[in-house]
Amino acid sequence: MACKDGVGRARARCVEWELSQRARCDSWRTEWTQRCEQWRTDWTQRCDAWHTESEQRCDRWEEEWSQTCSSWGPFAIFCLIWAWVSTWVCRAWSWVTTTVCDVWTWVSSQVCTLWVWVSSVVCDLWVIVTTFICRAWVFVLEITCTLWCALRRLLAPNEVSQGRSECIYGWTAAYRIEETKECTVRVTLRIRLVADAGVTAADIATVQARWEPAIEAAWTNQFPLVRTDGSCSCERYRLTVDVQFVASGEHHAVTVHSGSGRADMGNWYVNSTGGTAAHESGHMFGNADEYADSNCPGRTVTSDGSIMQNSQTGTVKERHYQGFADWLSNHTCCTYRVG
Amino acid sequence: MTNPTSIRFDASRAGDFSLMVNVGDRLSESGCTQVQVSGTGALTVSHHGREHEQKAQEPIHGEFAREQVADLFGTASQIDWEGKFPGRPGIPDEAIVEWTLRDGADRELRRKAWLRDVEKDAVMSRALKLLRAEVDRLSQGRLFL
Numbered sequence: 001m002a003c004k005d006g007v008g009r010a011r012a013r014c015v016e017w018e019l020s021q022r023a024r025c026d027s028w029r030t031e032w033t034q035r036c037e038q039w040r041t042d043w044t045q046r047c048d049a050w051h052t053e054s055e056q057r058c059d060r061w062e063e064e065w066s067q068t069c070s071s072w073g074p075f076a077i078f079c080l081i082w083a084w085v086s087t088w089v090c091r092a093w094s095w096v097t098t099t100v101c102d103v104w105t106w107v108s109s110q111v112c113t114l115w116v117w118v119s120s121v122v123c124d125l126w127v128i129v130t131t132f133i134c135r136a137w138v139f140v141l142e143i144t145c146t147l148w149c150a151l152r153r154l155l156a157p158n159e160v161s162q163g164r165s166e167c168i169y170g171w172t173a174a175y176r177i178e179e180t181k182e183c184t185v186r187v188t189l190r191i192r193l194v195a196d197a198g199v200t201a202a203d204i205a206t207v208q209a210r211w212e213p214a215i216e217a218a219w220t221n222q223f224p225l226v227r228t229d230g231s232c233s234c235e236r237y238r239l240t241v242d243v244q245f246v247a248s249g250e251h252h253a254v255t256v257h258s259g260s261g262r263a264d265m266g267n268w269y270v271n272s273t274g275g276t277a278a279h280e281s282g283h284m285f286g287n288a289d290e291y292a293d294s295n296c297p298g299r300t301v302t303s304d305g306s307i308m309q310n311s312q313t314g315t316v317k318e319r320h321y322q323g324f325a326d327w328l329s330n331h332t333c334c335t336y337r338v339g
Numbered sequence: 340m341t342n343p344t345s346i347r348f349d350a351s352r353a354g355d356f357s358l359m360v361n362v363g364d365r366l367s368e369s370g371c372t373q374v375q376v377s378g379t380g381a382l383t384v385s386h387h388g389r390e391h392e393q394k395a396q397e398p399i400h401g402e403f404a405r406e407q408v409a410d411l412f413g414t415a416s417q418i419d420w421e422g423k424f425p426g427r428p429g430i431p432d433e434a435i436v437e438w439t440l441r442d443g444a445d446r447e448l449r450r451k452a453w454l455r456d457v458e459k460d461a462v463m464s465r466a467l468k469l470l471r472a473e474v475d476r477l478s479q480g481r482l483f484l
Binding site: 165166168169170171259260261262263264265266267279280283288289291292293294295310311 | 362363364365366367368369425427428429430431432433434435454455475480483484
């Protein structure tokens with residue numbers, strides 16, 4: 001997974017988390033506010049009902065005793081006193097119980113409201129703290145990613161010089177590689193040709209005219225470098241190879257011998273073909289030989305028409321671009337593959 | 340067969356001496372070119388390689404002049420036969436040169452060296468130069484060491 005994408009995804013997850021938790025808090029607050037409101041309304045109604053009912057009971061009591069007292073004759077005054085006192089007690093009881101009910105309603109509603117406030121504050125704090133932790137984690141990830149990408153970029157300098165070894169052979173792959181704005185990876189191979197005895201300036205001019213186009217044609221734009229992970233702007237890159245024969249500042253020095261002979265990476269012959277030059281350039285880009293060698297029984301020998309197996313008829317294969325794809329992945333901090 | 344540390348060429352019994360040089364590998368792209376020279380000057384050049392697997396290549400025969408033979412074997416006897424190989428990693432595609440100098444049937448010296456080291460070595464390069472000139476002449480530039 002590309003590092004930058006991971007950070008982006010983590011950041012989005014934090015935002016998502018914050019929004020979802022805030023929504024939960026809001027929902028909790030609304031739900032409990034409604035419950036408290038309902039509680040208050042229910043108890044207000046109950047208290048009102050109790051008050052009405054108890055007042056009616058007292059009224060009935062008073063009325064019943066008023067009627068009863070009329071039959072008491074000369075003792076009616078005692079009865080009326082009793083009716084008045086008992087009714088007064090009844091009304092007092094009604095008032096006290098209604099008041100207790102109202103107080104209960106008020107207190108319990110206040111407790112409920114307080115609970116809503118406290119739980120909402122706790123919920124909001126939870127959201128703030130967890131979001132902070134999440135963002136802090138994203139920050140750490142971002143720093144780590146930045147450092148990781150910087151480190152990868154360090155591993156992808158424009159001037160490549162890497163030691164290679166295979167079997168009993170060892171060499172240094174060296175070339176310049178850079179990313180251009182047009183989604184192109186440009187590889188420059190600077191070669192200094194050293195004329196051996198008997199090789200003239202005209203010979204050098206002739207071989208340059210033969211080898212340069214052959215190398216460039218063999219290696220340029222054989223496969224695209226395709227993005228498989230990350231959000232870098234270029235989805236695919238084309239690769240160009242530019243061979244420059246220089247007098248100094250070379251990546252490789254090649255001695256040019258007269259006539260024909262056994263060419264190797266550092267020794268070419270005036271009669272060496274463009275295929276030979278393209279094959280040897282493959283070594284300069286870091287690729288190993290793929291033909292059988294009695295001295296290298298463990299060598300990976302290919303048979304798919306590779307230029308590293310047969311310099312004259314072979315072509316560049318996807319695996320020969322792997323070094324360029326690896327460089328691009330390190331350079332951009334996205335992942336690129338060949339083909 | 341004994342393993343002496345040096346063999347001195349003796350013209351009086353030239354027929355006992357032989358020098359064989361293999362350059363390259365028969366499995367490799369350029370194949371292997373082999374030169375065998377007897378102390379009397381008879382020379383055989385043969386090539387074994389992938390491109391020749393389909394049709395067998397006939398060995399080429401030639402003859403060294405007497406003074407050239409003495410020069411060649413005199414030079415070959417001065418090779419540092421105890422030199423280590425590989426003293427360094429090879430350059431990709433660099434050929435290996437294998438020298439074999441025999442005196443009779445029981446004395447033999449062998450030495451392997453990278454081609455570019457041979458070309459830089461004063462003794463081996465001289466022997467190689469003599470052989471290259473003859474191979475080039477006999478094969479009309481078709482074969483090379």
